[in-house]
Every structure is written in C-alpha cells, then in structure tokens.
Amino acid sequence: MLKMIRSEWIKIRRSVVWLLSGVSPIIALAIGTFGYRPKGGFPWEEMLSLLSALHAMLFLPLLAGVYAALLCRYEHAAGGWKQMLAMPVSRTQVYFAKFVILMLLLAVTQALLLIVLLIIGATHGIGSPIPWGTLFASFAGGWLACLPLAALQLFVSVAFQSFAAPLAVNVILTIPNVLVVNSERFGPYYPWAQPMLAMLPRTDYGFGAFHLSMETLAAVVLGSFCVFFAAGWAYFTNKPV
Amino acid sequence: MSNQAWILETRGLTKRLGGKNVVNEVNLAIGKGEIYGFLGPNGAGKTTTIRMLLGLAKPTKGSVHLFGRDIRKERIPILRKVGSLVEYPSYYGHLTAKENLEVVRRLLGVPRSRIDDVLSVVRLTKEADRAVKGYSLGMKQRLGIATALLGQPELLVLDEPTNGLDPAGIQEIRELIKSLPATQGVTILISSHLLSEVEQMATRVGIIDKGNLIYQDGIRMLRERAKSRIRFGVSEPEAAWRLLLSHGYEAAWDRHQLTVERADDRTVAAIVTQLVRQNHQVYRVEEETASLERIFLEMTGTEGSL
Ligand SMILES: Nc1ncnc2c1ncn2[C@@H]1O[C@H](COP(=O)(O)OP(=O)(O)O)[C@@H](O)[C@H]1O
Ligand SMILES: [Mg+2]
Numbered sequence: 001m002l003k004m005i006r007s008e009w010i011k012i013r014r015s016v017v018w019l020l021s022g023v024s025p026i027i028a029l030a031i032g033t034f035g036y037r038p039k040g041g042f043p044w045e046e047m048l049s050l051l052s053a054l055h056a057m058l059f060l061p062l063l064a065g066v067y068a069a070l071l072c073r074y075e076h077a078a079g080g081w082k083q084m085l086a087m088p089v090s091r092t093q094v095y096f097a098k099f100v101i102l103m104l105l106l107a108v109t110q111a112l113l114l115i116v117l118l119i120i121g122a123t124h125g126i127g128s129p130i131p132w133g134t135l136f137a138s139f140a141g142g143w144l145a146c147l148p149l150a151a152l153q154l155f156v157s158v159a160f161q162s163f164a165a166p167l168a169v170n171v172i173l174t175i176p177n178v179l180v181v182n183s184e185r186f187g188p189y190y191p192w193a194q195p196m197l198a199m200l201p202r203t204d205y206g207f208g209a210f211h212l213s214m215e216t217l218a219a220v221v222l223g224s225f226c227v228f229f230a231a232g233w234a235y236f237t238n239k240p241v
Numbered sequence: 242m243s244n245q246a247w248i249l250e251t252r253g254l255t256k257r258l259g260g261k262n263v264v265n266e267v268n269l270a271i272g273k274g275e276i277y278g279f280l281g282p283n284g285a286g287k288t289t290t291i292r293m294l295l296g297l298a299k300p301t302k303g304s305v306h307l308f309g310r311d312i313r314k315e316r317i318p319i320l321r322k323v324g325s326l327v328e329y330p331s332y333y334g335h336l337t338a339k340e341n342l343e344v345v346r347r348l349l350g351v352p353r354s355r356i357d358d359v360l361s362v363v364r365l366t367k368e369a370d371r372a373v374k375g376y377s378l379g380m381k382q383r384l385g386i387a388t389a390l391l392g393q394p395e396l397l398v399l400d401e402p403t404n405g406l407d408p409a410g411i412q413e414i415r416e417l418i419k420s421l422p423a424t425q426g427v428t429i430l431i432s433s434h435l436l437s438e439v440e441q442m443a444t445r446v447g448i449i450d451k452g453n454l455i456y457q458d459g460i461r462m463l464r465e466r467a468k469s470r471i472r473f474g475v476s477e478p479e480a481a482w483r484l485l486l487s488h489g490y491e492a493a494w495d496r497h498q499l500t501v502e503r504a505d506d507r508t509v510a511a512i513v514t515q516l517v518r519q520n521h522q523v524y525r526v527e528e529e530t531a532s533l534e535r536i537f538l539e540m541t542g543t544e545g546s547l
Contacts, residue, residue: 007347010340011333079331083388086295087348088321240298 004089004097008071017070017105024059025112028052032120043126048138049200051117056142056199057177060109061192064146065170067105068153069163071098076161081241091237095158099229102150103143110139141198145217148191148224149173155232158239188216191224248273248396248428249294253303256289264289265452266303271430271445276418278443278460279432282541286452287432288328291400294430295325307396321349324394324427326402330385334374338365338384341373342391349392359387363417379410386417397421399431403438411438418442436537450541463536471509473499473516474525481521488515500529 012018028051039046075081084094114135121130152173157166173192180190188197197217249271256264264286271277281287292298294305296316305312307319332341342356360366363383368376373384382402389397399418403411419442421427433439439446446463448456456463475481482494490512491502501512509526516523 003347003350007344010344010347011336015335074333074335078334079327079329080333082297082327083331083345084348085297086320086323086325086327087345088317089348090317240292 001093001096004093005100008097008101011074012071012101012105015070015074017067020063020066020070021105021109021112024055024063024109025116027059028055028113029116029120032116033123036120036124043124043128044121044131045134047117047121047124047126048135051113051120052138052142052199053196055113056196058174060106060142060146060195060199061149061174061177062170063109064102064106064149065153065157065167065174067102068150068157069166069170071102072154072157072166073163076163085241092233095154095233095236098158099150099154102154103147106146106150107143110143114139138199142195145194145198145221148194148221148228151225151228151232152191155228155235158232158236189220191220194221246273247271247306248275248308249430250306251290251294251303252306254290254293254300254305255302256286256293256298257301258289261452262301263452264293264300264449267449267452267454268457269447269454270457271428273428275444276429276431276439276442278436278439278446279430279449280436280439280446280537281432281434281449283434285434285449285541287434287449288400290449291325291327291398291430291432294398295323295327296320297327321392322395323398324389324392324396325398325400326382326385326389327398327400329404330381331388332373332376332381332384335372337372338369338376338387341384342388345388345391351392355391355393359390362390363387379406379413382406382410382414383417386414390421394427397427397429399429401432401434403433415442436534448537448540455540469528470500470502471504471512472525472527472529473501473512473523474527475499475516476522476524481516481519484515484519484521485512 031054032047032051036047036050075084085091117135118130153166153170156169160166176190177193177196180193194217198221247270249269251267251269254264254267254269255262267286267290269279269290279287279290289298293300294307294312296305296312296319308322310319312319333344336344338360339356342359346353346356357366360369363386365380365383365387368380373381376384386399386402389399402418403414406414415438418429418431421429431439431443436446440460443460445459446456447454473481478499479494482492482499485492485499485501490504490508493500493502501508504512513523513526
C-alpha cells in the first residue's frame, strides 16, 4: 500500500493540482482582507464564518470533484490503468491509494485556508486569543465531511473516460447546496451540504440545519461515505481494462 | 495439473463481447525461451486474448496458466515475473522517461539502477530527462518496452510493439526484441498483424482469425506448407489457359500470368507437351514458392483488408 502511494506521489508531484489547491485560499484572502467588519465579542469565529462560507459551500465540494477527475485523467489518457493493473499490485491497493491521495489534497487545501485565516486575523490585529479548538474542529470537520463527496467523485472519475463528465456530475450535485443549506428538511441529509454544516461555527444561527445534533450529521456523512466508497471500490475491482 | 514445460498455457480460453465470441476456445502453449509470434489480422482477438493472459479482463470461459499457476488464483505472484506492453505504450506525458520508470519501479520494488539499465537497453539514455509528451511514437514504444523489462521478467508480452511505426522504427524495435532472449533470458510473446514482421525472429507462431486459433506450430512447419506453383510464360496465355482447363489441370489466369497449382515433375512435362503440340510457344517454366505472407493471407482470408 505504501509503495502504491509512493508511486502515486511521483505522478502528482509536478502536476497542476497544486495550483488548484491555492485558488480557494487566495479568494478567501481577498474576502478576508476587504470584507471583514468586526461586530461582537467573537472576532475569530466571525472571521471563520466569513472565510469559510463560500469555500465550504462551493469550492471545497467542487475541488473534491476536480481533484478526483485530475487523479484519474492521466490514467485514462495514455493507458495508465492498464499498465498499473498489469503490475503485481491488487486493484484494491490501487483504488485505496487514489483515495488516500485525494483526501490528502483536500487536507492541503484546508490547511492553506487555515493559514490564510491566521494571517488575516493577525493583519486585522485581532487581539483575543485564537480559539484553536473551534478552528481545528471546523477545518477537520469540513475535511471529514468531504469523505462521501470524494468517494462518489472517485467512483465517477474512474468510470468515465472523459474529464468533463465527472465534473458535470460534481457541479450538478454541488449547486443545490445554495438552496439546500437553508432548508431544515433537506440540509442535514444532503451529503454535499455537509462540509458547510461542519465548517461554519456553531454560534452562527443563520442556518436551519444547525439545531441538529453532531451525531446525526456524522451518521449522514459516514453512511453516505460507506455506500459511495463501497460502490466505487466494487466497480473498480471488476472493471475490465 | 498443468504441464510444467509450458511457461504459458491457455485452455478453452473464450471471451464473449457484444454477443459474439471474439476469442473462441483458444489453446495457446508457449515454451521457455521461445519467441512466440501471435499473429492475426486486425480485430482477430489478439489484444482481447492478451488482456485475459494478464488478468486485465476476465475470461468468459476457459483457463490461463502462467508458470504452471492459475492467473485467477495467483495473479500477483505471476505478474511479478511478467512484463507487458498492451496495444499501445502507457505513459504519463507530464513526466520524464526516468520519472515514468520510477513510477513503475516503486511498484515493483526493484533497485534504482534498473532504470539506467533498461534505458540503455532501449537506447533512451540521452532523452531520459525530457517530458515524454514530446517523444515520437517510436520513442514511446521503446519506453514501453523499457517499462516491460524493468522488473527483469521471465515472460515478456508485447502486443503489436511496432504498430504505427515507420519502416526504420520497425526495424529498430525488431532488432531490439531479437536481441532480448540472449541478453535478458526471457520468453517472449509478440503479437502482430503482419507475418513478415515476426517471421525472422519467431521460433513458433500461433495464428488467430475471428477468435479461433487456426494454426500453432514451429515457423518451419509453416514454411513447409508453402505450396509451390508453376508459372508458364507462353505466347497466348488465355488460349493456353482454356486448353489446360479442358484437360483437367488446376490452371489459373489472372490476365498477367498463367499458373498451375501443385504440379509435380511429370505433370509439368505433360503440360509442356500439350502446349507445344497445340503450337503454343513456351518461353518460360518457373517455379514460384509462395511467400509465408501469402499463406497467412490465405489462411485468414483477409487479402483485401491488409
Ligand atoms: N468491448 C467490446 N465490445 C464488443 N466488441 C469488442 C469489444 N472490444 C473488442 N471487441 C471486438 O473484438 C474483436 C477483437 O478485438 P481485438 O482483440 O482488439 O483484436 P486485435 O487485437 O486482434 O486487433 C474485434 O472485432 C473488436 O471489434
Ligand atoms: Mg490489438
């Protein structure tokens, strides 16, 4: 498994994915620099909701799909699957390695945004102590909430030769976030809305889904992750190449 | 138990695709150290067979044994000893040749020095640090062969390694492959849609057509099947042709030359006598040995499409 990941690493080391991971943090940098208006007693939390709103609602779910499509693109393009699967490795190893790399890229994206948040906080001279626990829960939560999205997008990206098809699926599933996130009825159960529900600070009462318990949200994330991942994995192990 | 003498053996190997058997009851047998030419016109089922040999696709029916082991049960230990290039070379365009080989090397766990070894075998050492997307097709094919050699395989499976190359590129790849069993100690399965391409290097051939293996034996046996025919140069060939037909000879006239199939000495003598008696002037009587290519074309009935 480790050798598989080390092999994958060579492929993405000098790839365009790294540029993409910077897009959302740079936009957040602009929003934070020009859009921050201190209101009350929780400046870090306010900054967090300001920076993570667009990121968690759109960019993060979209990136999960774009990364997945890119990780599969160079395999579809010139016979990479065929070459890899004729090697002494199991298909399970190949699929798991792709998933691990995908989650790693999302973690890098989250880390970059966290760094941006800390920089902006410092430049605005926020004096109150940094609420590490809240920030960590928010960024790690948003990352974990991407598990089902990443699983489905990897499945779709492995299945379709074309680069555009998985991205179309991704956009179609992410767009409803804008509506669903305010809905008490659907929001909590829609996997694509989970990164947002997980990232925004819980002191922010603007959204309908927030009265739900952490346990319910975790169950939705884990449940959909298991279904999507198992489906993609089973598909890949039987795919003729 | 499978026969230990064969490095590769299939029994009743069948693949059903789109409602028909594109590989039908194929029994391949390849011995150690052989260069096995796997021949067939385009669409005959070569690539489909090779995919099943490597465990890339599952057979509808039948079995594949490599090194006496079943590919379904022991895929990973088997593939450790197999190097392959299927249909067209695989590569990552944004990486250099060295990085492409490193991707595979990390999977195989062979020493780093193997990369330089195989690069020099396929003579890509000088180009090794260039991105592969700028390579010519011939260089990509060579990189594909280098990749296949990386793990020091006992069996090398090359699917149409010269496809799409110009004559010089074909010649280069052919020389390279011919030199391998001696220098690398491998058994080679090489597929092609041209007999002439593998003729000089293959020790055995299998011919597949429309999914059926229609011939499998040494290349010498195939040559012996080369039927000779006699060509007659006469003053009025068309009239001579009618005459020979009326006497029951297997004569053929294609508006250029008059030929008779399967004629022994006595028959030739009799034909010449007949012709002279009817006042034909006989200029030439020549024996024409059928080329292997013609036999191949006759067997597969694809003269037009090649
Ligand atoms: N997925 C598929 N569905 C239906 N038919 C297929 C499929 N793949 C290949 N074939 C058919 O199987 C036959 C054998 O193909 P192939 O093994 O690629 O031939 P070769 O490598 O000898 O040129 C062809 O007629 C091809 O059209
Ligand atoms: Mg083919």
